[in-house]
Amino acid sequence: MPAKRPAARRPTMKDIARRAGVSESAVSFALNDRPGVSEITRDRVRRVAEQLGWRPSTAARALSGEGAATVGFVLARPAHTLGVDSFFLQLVSGIQEVLARRHLGLLFQVAQDLDDECAVYRRWWAEHRVDGVLVVDPRTDDPRQDLLDELGLPAVVIGGAPDERHPALSTVWADDAGAMASLVDALHALGHRRIVHIAGLPGLAHTERRIRALRAEAERRGLTEVQSVTTDYSDAEGAAVTRRVLEAPAPPTALIYDNDVMAVAGVAAAAELGFSVPADVSVVAWEDSALCRMVKPWLSALSRDSVAFGRTAATELTALLDGGPARRVRVPVPRLIERDSTGAARTA
Amino acid sequence: MPAKRPAARRPTMKDIARRAGVSESAVSFALNDRPGVSEITRDRVRRVAEQLGWRPSTAARALSGEGAATVGFVLARPAHTLGVDSFFLQLVSGIQEVLARRHLGLLFQVAQDLDDECAVYRRWWAEHRVDGVLVVDPRTDDPRQDLLDELGLPAVVIGGAPDERHPALSTVWADDAGAMASLVDALHALGHRRIVHIAGLPGLAHTERRIRALRAEAERRGLTEVQSVTTDYSDAEGAAVTRRVLEAPAPPTALIYDNDVMAVAGVAAAAELGFSVPADVSVVAWEDSALCRMVKPWLSALSRDSVAFGRTAATELTALLDGGPARRVRVPVPRLIERDSTGAARTA
DNA sequence: GATTGATCCTAAAGCGCATTAGTGGGCGAC
DNA sequence: GTCGCCCACTAATGCGCTTTAGGATCAATC
Numbered sequence: 001m002p003a004k005r006p007a008a009r010r011p012t013m014k015d016i017a018r019r020a021g022v023s024e025s026a027v028s029f030a031l032n033d034r035p036g037v038s039e040i041t042r043d044r045v046r047r048v049a050e051q052l053g054w055r056p057s058t059a060a061r062a063l064s065g066e067g068a069a070t071v072g073f074v075l076a077r078p079a080h081t082l083g084v085d086s087f088f089l090q091l092v093s094g095i096q097e098v099l100a101r102r103h104l105g106l107l108f109q110v111a112q113d114l115d116d117e118c119a120v121y122r123r124w125w126a127e128h129r130v131d132g133v134l135v136v137d138p139r140t141d142d143p144r145q146d147l148l149d150e151l152g153l154p155a156v157v158i159g160g161a162p163d164e165r166h167p168a169l170s171t172v173w174a175d176d177a178g179a180m181a182s183l184v185d186a187l188h189a190l191g192h193r194r195i196v197h198i199a200g201l202p203g204l205a206h207t208e209r210r211i212r213a214l215r216a217e218a219e220r221r222g223l224t225e226v227q228s229v230t231t232d233y234s235d236a237e238g239a240a241v242t243r244r245v246l247e248a249p250a251p252p253t254a255l256i257y258d259n260d261v262m263a264v265a266g267v268a269a270a271a272e273l274g275f276s277v278p279a280d281v282s283v284v285a286w287e288d289s290a291l292c293r294m295v296k297p298w299l300s301a302l303s304r305d306s307v308a309f310g311r312t313a314a315t316e317l318t319a320l321l322d323g324g325p326a327r328r329v330r331v332p333v334p335r336l337i338e339r340d341s342t343g344a345a346r347t348a
Numbered sequence: 349m350p351a352k353r354p355a356a357r358r359p360t361m362k363d364i365a366r367r368a369g370v371s372e373s374a375v376s377f378a379l380n381d382r383p384g385v386s387e388i389t390r391d392r393v394r395r396v397a398e399q400l401g402w403r404p405s406t407a408a409r410a411l412s413g414e415g416a417a418t419v420g421f422v423l424a425r426p427a428h429t430l431g432v433d434s435f436f437l438q439l440v441s442g443i444q445e446v447l448a449r450r451h452l453g454l455l456f457q458v459a460q461d462l463d464d465e466c467a468v469y470r471r472w473w474a475e476h477r478v479d480g481v482l483v484v485d486p487r488t489d490d491p492r493q494d495l496l497d498e499l500g501l502p503a504v505v506i507g508g509a510p511d512e513r514h515p516a517l518s519t520v521w522a523d524d525a526g527a528m529a530s531l532v533d534a535l536h537a538l539g540h541r542r543i544v545h546i547a548g549l550p551g552l553a554h555t556e557r558r559i560r561a562l563r564a565e566a567e568r569r570g571l572t573e574v575q576s577v578t579t580d581y582s583d584a585e586g587a588a589v590t591r592r593v594l595e596a597p598a599p600p601t602a603l604i605y606d607n608d609v610m611a612v613a614g615v616a617a618a619a620e621l622g623f624s625v626p627a628d629v630s631v632v633a634w635e636d637s638a639l640c641r642m643v644k645p646w647l648s649a650l651s652r653d654s655v656a657f658g659r660t661a662a663t664e665l666t667a668l669l670d671g672g673p674a675r676r677v678r679v680p681v682p683r684l685i686e687r688d689s690t691g692a693a694r695t696a
Numbered sequence: 697g698a699t700t701g702a703t704c705c706t707a708a709a710g711c712g713c714a715t716t717a718g719t720g721g722g723c724g725a726c
Numbered sequence: 727g728t729c730g731c732c733c734a735c736t737a738a739t740g741c742g743c744t745t746t747a748g749g750a751t752c753a754a755t756c
Contacts, residue, residue, distance in 0.1 A: 128405040
């Protein structure tokens with residue numbers, strides 16, 4: 001009776017050494033492409049290793065100073081905003097593509113808040129768990145960057161603006177200001193003068209960048225009825241803010257939502273109030289996804305390639321792990337996909 | 349000039365030993381609650397450790413036989429279906445809640461397909477990276493379960509039916525058959541006789557369970573115009589199938605979608621064809637999320653607590669890691685939330 | 697034919713921890 | 727007062743790997 005088959009044993013370098021008739025060190029040299037063994041021995045060792053299905057124990061490797069072959073990723077957002085968001089899974093998917101190629105693992109953790117997130121970094125560092133981390137949702141005045149500097153943990157900040165105070169951290173960022181400028185340009189050309197930007201979480205670097213950019217654009221054009229309102233990214237707040245601004249005396253004729261979820265919720269809210277999209281109010285989602293084509297009218301959206309974004313970030317991190325210098329990489333500006341939710345402003 | 353501050357050094361047990369004036373072994377005993385040291389020494393060691401911010405190196409721990417303090421999670425779905433899906437992030441969020449409490453890490457990987465996924469398990473096992481894994485999307489005749497048995501890797505199958513062929517694996521599952529039965533019950537009571545089930549990926553265990561359950565219910569009631577159609581879970585296929593079945597000679601009066609995304613896409617597709625929901629056709633989503641309240645009409649949905657599902661799965665895995673027996677755990681049957689997309693069947 | 701030098705390989709130490717065996721001192725028992 | 731025992735602790739070993747320091751062999755050099 002096969003009650004409990006014993007787990008198969010993992011082959012070690014010692015096993016290879018024995019079967020190849022050489023010392024363990026020779027095996028190590030052979031498998032790591034280090035000089036010190038002849039080509040024929042190297043080949044033999046390689047063959048034996050392959051045949052035994054040997055893979056280096058990450059634990060042993062890490063212990064002898066090679067690093068943990070793992071990078072960390074912490075997501076610190078309130079649990080209820082975790083639900084329907086296409087961005088992160090796509091980002092992670094892109095990250096994985098690059099990491100998998102180098103057999104790097106991705107340690108994933110969801111945290112409650114920033115303090116929690118910092119604690120996770122500290123723990124990971126102290127436990128020797130990761131060689132580097134990917135940081136998302138950077139804030140203005142972000143404690144994490146100081147911490148990572150202090151720990152000397154290689155890191156790539158995703159979506160942060162280049163920050164000269166942290167020369168050791170790489171940054172991968174999109175030019176939100178440029179995108180906002182071209183977006184306002186497009187809306188302005190359609191005759192829109194009253195614009196409300198339903199932004200994401202206050203304090204996030206890219207939220208603040210977008211808000212500042214919008215204000216700058218408005219000032220440049222002399223538009224006085226332009227404003228940003230921050231939210232928690234949830235459909236509920238998106239709808240609530242939409243209702244509030246549309247019920248005001250002089251409602252906006254264009255709404256910019258910082259994600260797809262709020263845009264969809266906003267359209268529904270507008271419809272309830274009797275506003276027709278795009279006849280009465282134009283809507284743009286700052287994030288494109290299947291969601292934008294799941295509602296009527298289809299939503300115009302700023303589209304970026306989140307998978308590629310993830311790939312770029314992961315590539316930068318591997319470069320950092322290889323000892324390369326920290327860099328500031330800009331990804332392409334998101335492109336406005338004009339669908340059916342944007343149109344000429346109603347001339348009051 | 350602070351060109352490159354040297355990274356802080358991680359404290360080790362040796363540091364603690366020196367500062368506490370005892371041997372390393374004493375430190376080990378003290379910190380692991382093992383007998384062999386006096387209480388006062390234990391306290392002193394603990395204090396020093398705390399003060400130094402010491403944390404055990406997972407690498408060293410793993411190497412000395414304690415396991416990697418990490419569990420693995422592989423997601424093998426085509427990249428384009430990764431986009432908008434509330435289920436997985438919620439599941440993972442629940443998993444984390446339990447794992448974080450025990451300082452277990454979660455190694456996350458997206459794979460191309462099943463073979464790829466199996467390769468990941470093999471690699472993780474050989475590299476000593478994980479102590480156990482969480483398996484999602486079990487199939488009928490799933491190669492992964494055999495593999496995990498062979499490797500002796502503790503695992504919890506999420507969403508699989510209890511399978512006596514793999515006594516070493518735990519299973520956490522929902523009673524899809526029961527849910528389907530009550531759902532058909534409800535629809536039948538509303539007068540629906542022609543029902544189409546727009547299912548998920550063929551071959552997935554729960555897809556097959558639902559299909560079988562639907563067929564059984566139909567037979568029991570003598571309904572002949574009831575069918576299931578499999579899809580890839582995407583909004584595109586959801587919409588396409590919806591169009592196809594609604595354009596048939598005798599279109600169904602009720603549609604059951606295996607996820608929220610397809611349901612939303614389906615409603616839009618139905619609307620385009622001139623079908624009004626729920627007057628002409630009722631719609632139910634098998635998965636509740638914010639999405640269901642972002643469209644008009646609000647979607648009736650089978651709701652389950654995905655976060656709790658994740659918690660349960662992680663709890664079972666930790667029990668397994670603690671040497672407990674494999675178990676079959678059933679989570680509560682999803683509950684039908686009746687919103688506005690279901691109503692009495694139109695009497696032709 | 698002894699000296700260098702290269703080449704291919706082995707021995708040994710060390711990474712940070714857990715664990716087993718061993719050591720010394722205090723104490724009760726006879 | 728000696729024996730033995732338990733307690734509190736230290737020394738030493740091993741986990742699987744990398745790396746440094748050597749050692750053996752052979753060819754080329756003066």
